Amino acid sequence: MALHINRVTPGVVLAAGLAVFLTGCGSTPKPVIGQSVAQISPELGQEMFQSAPVGTAKLGPADVISITVFREPDLSVTNATVDADGMLVLPLIGSVHAAGSTPGELASLIEHKLANTYLRDPHVSVSISSIVSHKVTVEGAVTDPGIYDLLPGTKLSGAIAMAKGPSRVAKLNQIAVFRQSGDAMYVARFDYNAMEAGTMIDPVLQPGDRIVFGTSALSQGWQDFLRTVPLIGVFTRL
Template sequence: MRMKLLVGVAAIALAGCAGKPAPIGGAPGLQVVEGDLPPPTGDDVVGPTISYGVGPFDTLSIDVFGVPELSERKVKVDANGQIEFPLVGTLTVAGLEANEVSALIESRLRGQFVRDPDVTTTVEDTAARSIVVYGQVMQPGVYPVEGKSSLLKSVATARGLSEFANSEDVVVFRTVNGQRMATLYNLEAISRGMYGDPAIYPNDTVVVGESRSRRLFDNLVGAAALIATPLTVLLQTTLD
C-alpha cells in the first residue's frame, strides 16, 4: 500500500510539472501572429524556378512516335515516384528529367515491342505544391496539396492525431511576402465550431505538439503495474 501511495504522490507532483506547452516564437526572423495567418503570395508558393526532375504526383504526357496506341498518353506519377506504361509495366521516374524518362521507356520498348522507338516526354503539371505535417500525428510526412485544404483536413491526411497529441498545441508555419510567420491553433476549439477551420496553403508546415501529461500518465500506469505484482506476492507471504 505504501508503494502505491508513493506512485500516486509522484503522479501528482509530476503532473504539475507537465503544465502547458511553452510559448512559440523566439527564432530569428520568425514573426508570431495572433489569429489567422495571412495567405501567402504567388511567389511564396511557387518559389524559385529550380528543376528537381520528375516528382510524385506530377502529370506526364508521353508520346511514342508512329505508335498510335502509345501516343498522347497522360500518366500521373504515384506517391512512390513510379508510373505505369503499356508494355513496359512499372517504371521508377522520380528525380529523372523528361528526356531521361523518354530514354528509359525507349530502352524498355526497343527490340521486343518497337524496333526503333522515338519517345517524347513532357511534364504537363508539376505537383511541387506540398505541405509538411509532423509531430504527434500518425503518419508525419510531406503531402501534396490538391485544391483547397484546411488545418483539420491536413491533420486527417496524416492519419489523424497520435495517442500523445495535444490538440491545443498545433502550430502552423508560413512564409508571407518573404517573412516567416507562425501561429498557434486549437483543434478542439475548431472541431467544436468556436472558430473557423483555417486554410492551409502549399509550403505550409503543420506541427502537432505533445501532451506531456498524457504521456506521463501512460508511463505511470506502466510503472504501477510493475510495482503491483511483487507487492501482491509480498502480502500473500505475510498472511501465510
C-alpha cells in the first residue's frame, strides 16, 4: 500500500496552515474525519492519509481468515491461519500462497485454482477473522505504551485507546505519527483534544506507524522536535 506524498518543507507547510487559518471558518471546508472522507480536502492534508479498509489489507503470517466457496461447504474453511511461510492449505487445491495478497486477490486466486481442477465458475469470498501481522507502536505519555496489533481501518484515536489513553503528564497537542514510505520517513503532528472534538483529522493508521505522545519527561531534543512539527495534521518529510 504505497503512500504518495510530495516532499514538503516546514516553511511551506506552515504557510499553508496559516493560509487555511486566515481564510476563516466560513470558507474553510469542514474537517472530515478518518475513513468517512468522501471528498479529499488537500488543504486539510487528507491526501496524506490512505485508509486501509478490510478488503484491501495485505495478509501476512499468523493472520486468520475464513474462506467461503459458494454452495460448496466442504470446500469452505473457517478460521484458517496463514503459516510462517505465508501459505494456506485448502481442501482439494492444497497449498496456496496468501501472504502479500488482499482478501479479494486471494479469493480470485482460489477461484482460478478451483476452476482448473474441480468447479465450473466458482465463487469465493475471503473474510478476515483476525489480522495480527500488522503492528503499530505507541510510546511516550500513554498509560500502557507498547506494540499493538493494527486492525484495518484503525484510527489514531483507536491506537491511543489501545494504549489506555494519555497519561496525566501528557502534552495533548504533541502527538507525533512517524510513517515510513520507501526510503523516506515522514512525520505529522496532531492534537488529542481537537481530534476528540472532531475539528482535526483522526487519521487512519498504516502498518508500521510509530506514535509518540509528548510529555515534559521526554528529552529536551524530543520536546524541541515536537514543537517544530506543524500542528496541522500534514506529513512532512524528515
